[in-house]
Amino acid sequence: MADLTTSGPAPNLETASQAVADEKELARAARARRDRIARWVLPVLTMVLTILGWEYLVVANEIPHYILPRPSLVLETLVKDWPILSAALLVTLKITFGALAIAVVGGVGLAILFSMSKWVEMSFYPYAIILQVTPIIVIAPLIFIYVDSKIAGLLICAWIVAFFPILSNTTLGLNSADHNLRNLMELYGASERQTLWHLKLPSALPFFLGGLKIAGGLSLIGAIVAEFVAGTGGVGSGLAFRILEASYRLNIPRMFAAIILISFTGILIFAAMSLLSHLLLRKWHESALKREN
Amino acid sequence: MSLAAEAEISQAPLVSLRHIGKTFSNGTVALHDMSLDIQSGEFVSLLGPSGCGKSTVLRIIAGLGHATTGRMTWADGENGPAANAQDHHISFVFQEPTLMPWATVFGNVWLPLRLKGATKAEARDRVMEALAMVGLEAFETAYPRELSGGMKMRVSIARALVTQPRLLLMDEPFAALDEITRFKLNNDLLDLWQRFGFTVIFVTHSVFESVYLSNRIVVMAARPGRVVEDIPVNAPYPRGDEFRTSETYNAFCRTASESLHAAMAGSEDGHG
Structure with missing residues (x-):
């Protein structure tokens, strides 16, 4: 395989002498090689073309920057306003990761509780669903009425959005431990705590990580939405507030710069969660295994 | 080792089942009035068609399921599962x-x-010993x-042997393997059994496997699950490829097979 990928088009003589019947294999390898390159080149190329087209459109039509700024101006603003934007980003990140941390602890904790007692699950699962299906944008104003601390309010909002996928996935994972392994645990006289630690939690890990991947993005969205609702400036104002502020002042380039920062943060969070998931599962789980075909 | 095992056979059974019955909550009678003595050191196969309750017996002995009726007595005097x-x-x-x-x-x-x-360090010697037993x-x-x-x-x-069990319960362990692998594992299992002298109860639906491995075959019938015949397999160990092709082996296979067919015919009559 390694030889095929590095040597380019294989010399005819060599292939003929080695294996004639492998023409299909070679074609498959060539296709895989093309796909590997295209996977990186195509999105980058599309992105570059989009940005160039955008730049051209704005310049050619003389569109004013308070309606649609050209990409180069957005980039300039990003650099120029970095002190303001980075401070705001830091605030948003703190809320995001704070909420994610509480979502992990709360989601996994509740899932363990649910898996240990069917009655608790029956009693409280509906509340989890209600919290999940009610749009955060309509709950957030209430939360800011009842909670004095703005930070606490933001954390609660982001947590409500983020915890459900972790709770639901982890519950599913804890309940999907192999029944023969459960029997084995029973046979060896394992305590409930030992069964949880040695069997249920490892079984739930892939499910939990799937939930974490979703929750990472959701906690960022939750934090931003809550900031929009909270809407006050001053100390501790995050990216959403900067976006609102810029829109009132028709500072559209800064809006774009802030939006790009948010998207970028979301991508980084997703990448980080995917990496974590890969590192934890690569040795044993089907999802992380590389196969020849 | 096998001599010692044979000497023990005359003593009280390792586990004794008396009139064991099992009815599931949906009304299915999995076992009916089953009595069985397992002697220490024996290699007993439970042979029967699917649904004859052979796995249920194993689970009851292991304590993974409870019998609805009947009594189970252990050599150490304890009763119950x-x-x-x-x-x-x-x-x-x-x-x-x-x-x-x-x-x-x-x-x-x-x-x-x-x-x-x-701990890992404490367990290390025994784990490696168990892995060595199975060549891994x-x-x-x-x-x-x-x-x-x-x-x-x-x-x-290896995981089953690491606790140095007196009784090894096996529920069709080789059913999903190809024949070559199965033959190899059959031989290795017999070798371990002879070396360490534990007792085996081996559930299978293969006549050939039960004859090759065990010194006693308990044939069971379905609907309701019960014992229909207890066939001693008086052939010496170690058994190898010569045994697989011998006249004795064929004779035992015929006996077990006829008994199994009779059991299945009986159940079909009773059922339909």
Whole structure:
């Protein structure tokens, strides 16, 4: 395989002498090689073309920057306003990761509780669903009425959005431990705590990580939405507030710069969660295994 | 070892089942009035068609299920099913290897000792000894997915043997393996049984496997699950390829096969 990928088009003589019947294999390898390159080149190329087209459109039509700024101006603003934007980003990140941390602890904790007692699950699962299906944008104003601390309010909002996928996935994972392994645990006289630690939690890990991947993005969205609702400036104002502020002042380039920062943060969070998931599962789980075909 | 095992046979049975019945909550009668004595050191096969309750018997002996009626007595004087398989030094091998995919081969075999509080260092010697018994000491750091079906089953057997059980319960352990692997594992299992003198109750639906392995075949019938015949297989160990092709082997296969067919015909009459 390694030889095929590095040597380019294989010399005819060599292939003929080695294996004639492998023409299909070679074609498959060539296709895989093309796909590997295209996977990186195509999105980058599309992105570059989009940005160039955008730049051209704005310049050619003389569109004013308070309606649609050209990409180069957005980039300039990003650099120029970095002190303001980075401070705001830091605030948003703190809320995001704070909420994610509480979502992990709360989601996994509740899932363990649910898996240990069917009655608790029956009693409280509906509340989890209600919290999940009610749009955060309509709950957030209430939360800011009842909670004095703005930070606490933001954390609660982001947590409500983020915890459900972790709770639901982890519950599913804890309940999907192999029944023969459960029997084995029973046979060896394992305590409930030992069964949880040695069997249920490892079984739930892939499910939990799937939930974490979703929750990472959701906690960022939750934090931003809550900031929009909270809407006050001053100390501790995050990216959403900067976006609102810029829109009132028709500072559209800064809006774009802030939006790009948010998207970028979301991508980084997703990448980080995917990496974590890969590192934890690569040795044993089907999802992380590389196969020849 | 096998001499010692034979000497023990005359003593009180290791476990004795008296009039065991099992009815599931949906009304299915899985077992009806089953009585069975297992002598220490025996290799007993429970042979029967699917639905004859052979796995149910195994689970009741292991303490994974409770009998609806009847009594179970152990050699140490205790009655009833095992509250904890450890009490009676029982190990169980399932039809699937039932390994933890997130743990290495070592980690999987360590589990029974770990649950009793043995640290990795404390368990190391015994785990490696058990792995050596099944010829997998070189694979301690491998993950189950890296192993073939036969090797996974070996790990499962090593995990069962690491607790040095007196009674090994096996529920169609080789049914999913190819014939070549199965023959090899049959021989290795017999070798371990002769060396260590534990008792085996082996559930199978293969006449040939039961004759090759056991010194006693208990033929069971379905609907309701019951014992129809108890066939002693008086052929010397060690058994090898010569035994597989011998006249004695064929004769026992014929006897067991006829008994099994009679049992199945009887159930069909009773059922339909």
